[in-house]
Amino acid sequence: MEQLLHFFDANKEAIFVIVLSVFLGIEVISNVPSVLHTPLMSGANAISGVIIIGGIILLGHADLSKFTLEVVLGILAVLFGTLNVAGGFVVTDRMLEMFRKKKRN
């Protein structure tokens, strides 16, 4: 119990962010027409590529003088994260392109 309270105290800012983000996420998605479910899912997927920031930090402070596992996996993490971000946003854009095109007609 005491440990739990300590955990809460040590991480209270983060816990607030989590709780509010959860409500925000639910709120933003709740009234979406099913037409947009696929682009929305794809857009959310691209945002989850925010892990790229972690990859940048990891590889950014890695010691490049030695060719270590850390460097290799760091490069992979940045590469995968970039694929998620770039691919995700471009796919979403392409889906939406079609919605706009036919709107003009």
Added chain:
Amino acid sequence: MTQYGQIILDFSYLVAAILFVIGLKLLSKPESAKKGNLYAAGGMVLAMITTLILHKDAHGKGIPLENIILIVTVIAVGTVVGAVVARRVKMTAMPQLVSFYNATGGAASALVALMEFSNPENSSTLVTLLGLVIGSIAFSGSMIAYGKLDGWIKDWLSPAMKYINIIILLVVTALVAYLMVAGDPFMDAEVLVYILFGIALVYGVFFVMPIGGADMPVVISLLNSFTGIAAAMAGFIYSNQAMILGGIFVGAAGTILTVLMCRAMNRSLINVIIGAFGGGGAAKSDKEIGTIKEISLSDAAVLLNYTSKVVIVPGYGLAAAQAQHTCSELDKLLSESGVEVKYAIHPVAGRMPGHMNVLLAEADVPYEKLVEMDDINPELPNTDVVIVIGANDVVNPAALDDPSSPIYGMPIINAHEAKNIIVMKRGMGKGYAAIENYLFYDDKTRMLFGNAKETLQKLVSEIKSL
């Protein structure tokens, strides 16, 4: 100076987080969706650039130039590859591509967590392990989903699967608990972490393996929220607000989207995960089954051309045959001769929610013609002809009146209420739920067997020659 850098960095994360939220909000309306996507992308680019320039490690050391060069190079390669593949891929392959990119995000989270576990300055063991486990499941699960959607992995359902999955989950929990309690890094910790990594990957495979076609959208959405949560866990390691907020936000949005989809099929999430849909066996019903009646192409052409209102119900068969353009051609042809044509879109038709909308949009079908299930159902009794193209379970009346049916209670498009029904189907195979569809035996129903695209093409030329 150092301090200012940190403040600017934090501030840029705040701006990025706001852009993510506004972006997703704008994405939820058709008019502003494209702008929303750009906003979110802008937020991401901003956070990436400021991190690269301003991030300091625990000793206040910035990112060295050579690391920056390496990172920028890797990002450039990733961007080119990601963007080119995303531009080139066929519209029908969109769902698997989204799944693939989701897998890469999960992999990135798992790798970051794996590396950070052995970093002595990282004291947050629990979130690191959670990030590793969730990221790995998201990765291997999404890869399997990708393979299934792409057709090179088949469903594999075995009754033992349920128990195997529970056992794996227990092992994972036990390992995480052990690594937590064991506290200070000890000799075998790293080995155990790699074992945990491996088991989590295997779990992702087993998790998605038994889940069949129609449930794929739900699983992808769920895995998408996993990737978000994994990114947030990694965010805790670095106390990085942009990652925490972005990740949790996507996690929550993905989860609620998953729940919405389950609700559209009237199934519980647990049910989807255990995969009880196909496993429950066929519906036991003593209902009288009529006979199948076929229609010739020329009769179908006449029926469609000299009528006033047609509703098209597209399903996975349309996507699989890539028949959206031919379908749109039929629509234009009929519209020109004064027939009112609309599309009835079931929320889970196709392989992703909204999949049909995207496909039909690609084929230049006007947005206004795509009508959602609840709005089209009241119009169906006054509809002259309903054309069901490669859809099955979403028009099965058993969902309404047969309590013994596994899909009983699922909202459907009430195609059976229309005056005439034409069903285009490859053969008499059953739908994903593996149950008999009484709509096909209805007195008002006529079948047109064959590949959706070819049948539509023949139908179009038949109507042209009238």
